[in-house]
Amino acid sequence: MAMPYNFRIIEDCTKCTFREQRLFCDLPKPALTRLQDIKATAVYPKGALLCLEGQPARGIYVLCTGRAKLTTTSAEGKSIILRIAEPGEVLGLTAVISSSPYEATVETLEPSQANFISQTDFVHFLKEHPDVGLKVANQLTHNCQCAYAEIRSIGLSNSVPEKIAKLVLHWAEQPLPPAAGRKPNEIAFRVTLTQEEIAQFVGTSRETVSRVLSDFRKKGWLRIKGVVWTILNKHALEGMVTT
Amino acid sequence: MSLENGNTNELYAMLRAELRSELAQHEKLMTVPEGGTLIDHGILPDHLVILNSGTVRVSVPSPKRVASMTTGQQGKVFGMRAAISGDLPEIDVTCIEPCNITVLPCDVFLDLLKSHPEIYVAVAKVLSADLQIADRILRNHPRRTAPVPRFRVPKPV
Numbered sequence: 001m002a003m004p005y006n007f008r009i010i011e012d013c014t015k016c017t018f019r020e021q022r023l024f025c026d027l028p029k030p031a032l033t034r035l036q037d038i039k040a041t042a043v044y045p046k047g048a049l050l051c052l053e054g055q056p057a058r059g060i061y062v063l064c065t066g067r068a069k070l071t072t073t074s075a076e077g078k079s080i081i082l083r084i085a086e087p088g089e090v091l092g093l094t095a096v097i098s099s100s101p102y103e104a105t106v107e108t109l110e111p112s113q114a115n116f117i118s119q120t121d122f123v124h125f126l127k128e129h130p131d132v133g134l135k136v137a138n139q140l141t142h143n144c145q146c147a148y149a150e151i152r153s154i155g156l157s158n159s160v161p162e163k164i165a166k167l168v169l170h171w172a173e174q175p176l177p178p179a180a181g182r183k184p185n186e187i188a189f190r191v192t193l194t195q196e197e198i199a200q201f202v203g204t205s206r207e208t209v210s211r212v213l214s215d216f217r218k219k220g221w222l223r224i225k226g227v228v229w230t231i232l233n234k235h236a237l238e239g240m241v242t243t
Numbered sequence: 244m245s246l247e248n249g250n251t252n253e254l255y256a257m258l259r260a261e262l263r264s265e266l267a268q269h270e271k272l273m274t275v276p277e278g279g280t281l282i283d284h285g286i287l288p289d290h291l292v293i294l295n296s297g298t299v300r301v302s303v304p305s306p307k308r309v310a311s312m313t314t315g316q317q318g319k320v321f322g323m324r325a326a327i328s329g330d331l332p333e334i335d336v337t338c339i340e341p342c343n344i345t346v347l348p349c350d351v352f353l354d355l356l357k358s359h360p361e362i363y364v365a366v367a368k369v370l371s372a373d374l375q376i377a378d379r380i381l382r383n384h385p386r387r388t389a390p391v392p393r394f395r396v397p398k399p400v
Contacts (some may be wrong), residue, residue: 075383082381094371094378103378126364133363140370141328147377148333152305 009043009113010064012036022088023142024062024135031129038125039115046192050091050106050114057095057102059118063087066112069197070104081201083146084109084193090139096122097136109192161212163202165240168222172231186223187231252293252318252345253372257365262355269351275342281321282336287329288322290346297342301376302335310380313339323369326353 010016013036019025027035039062044050050061053072063085070082070091082104085091095102096119108114117125126132153166176188195213199206216222221237223230231237255263272295275281281292284304295317302311325332326349356362 072378072382080382082378093367094374097367097371098375100375103375126367127361130360130363133360133367136367137327137363137370140367140374141324141330144324144370144374144377145330145333147374147381148303151303151310151377151381152333 008065009041011041013039013115016064018064018088024090024139025088027129027135028131031125031131034125034129035117038121039117041113041115043111043113044108046108046110048108048112050108051102053103053105054101057092057100057119059116060093060096060122061091061106061114061116063089063091064113064115066114067109067192068106068112068114069109069193070106071200072104079200080203081197083150090136093136093140093143097126160202160204160208161215162240162242163204164198164209164212164216165237167198167202168216168229168231169234169237169241171229172234176228182230185234187234188228189230190227191229192227252295252320253369254291254293254320254323254365256318257368258362262359262362265355266347266352270345270347273344273346275338275344277338277340279338279342280335281338281342281344282325282332282334284332284335287331288325289349291323291326291349291352292321292336293345293347294319294321295343295345297344298339299336299342300339301380302337303333303380304335310383312376312380312383314376319372320369322349323366324373327366327370 010018013019013025014029014032016025019027019032041064044066050068051058065087067087068085068091070085071079072082074080085106091106091114092102094100099119126136153163171189171191172187174189176190178184179188182188193201195209196206199209202209213222213224216237217224219233219236221231221233223232255266258266275297281294281299282288294315296315298313298315300311300313302309321336322332324330356366
């Protein structure tokens with residue numbers, strides 16, 4: 001049956017086909033059955049706020065499909081993107097486990113499905129099922145590694161073109177399937193961030209991002225058509241990345 | 244030490260008394276002078292380090308810049324991520340004043356974790372605190388980059 005907006009809702013975690021690929025969701029049957037009981041499934045449009053920085057923690061969100069950006073306010077008072085959450089990630093973990101307010105605002109970048117589990121239910125779930133504790137530890141370790149990698153990346157990169165080249169190459173690691181009309185050496189991928197959001201990510205202005213991307217396009221390194229970006233000259237972009 | 248003095252830390256606070264007693268048998272107290280290194284990035288620690296008193300600097304080294312923050316949080320546990328994942332630490336933790344610490348062998352802790360997996364709740368709490376530190380450094384680390392030159396300044400004739 002065709003779904004509206006081509007969006008398929010995953011109602012039953014025990015029958016989810018993505019489960020084994022996900023850091024948190026690959027749980028033993030008893031824990032999965034319990035998870036099914038305590039979660040509340042909801043679908044959010046692009047731009048929906050799942051939680052706000054500073055809001056008292058109500059629970060966690062398991063991002064089943066779609067992507068979301070985590071933003072916070074820097075010491076300079078600017079909005080910065082901490083990272084982009086991918087499907088399978090658990091959001092709000094730190095706040096719920098340490099009983100502190102949410103550390104970041106989470107906003108969906110595209111139509112997304114997220115399963116909400118209240119703080120009380122999640123803490124009980126964690127205590128009843130030690131396997132879940134292991135998954136949570138793995139998720140937190142992964143999040144820490146991402147955060148420190150981002151810190152090192154900020155410390156290493158010298159220029160905005162280099163940072164954007166790095167970002168483009170990182171996004172190209174999840175390419176779209178081959179399509180007619182696309183050459184074998186061209187790598188296409190989907191980008192749902194606006195130029196303003198890219199600017200927040202790398203720590204510059206929207207105008208600078210626009211100028212750099214325009215430069216890449218003029219040099220024949222990149223083609224941008226709506227949300228589909230295509231790397232035409234990967235070697236040239238890699239040459240920009242010196243660190 | 245932790246039990247006799249009634250002190251606790253972010254790990255022990257979540258554990259049952261008998262598990263705390265078991266770990267306490269393997270603890271060792273130390274005083275580290277100013278400048279001493281508790282955790283060295285690139286070196287796998289063989290002990291968990293619990294900060295009892297003093298202030299430390301947590302820094303993320305990179306060739307061009309070092310991002311850091313200081314913390315004097317009594318009871319903060321360092322080295323948990325490396326112990327659990329087996330990956331090398333990404334941070335340096337150094338004392339900016341003399342610090343009293345408790346060290347706990349990682350292998351003793353991991354053995355207890357295997358036989359009592361409910362300890363993962365306590366591990367999650369420690370790792371949450373680690374992530375809060377990382378996010379704080381990320382938030383405070385300036386992201387300004389060298390501006391892209393727009394005009395060429397003509398050479399004087």
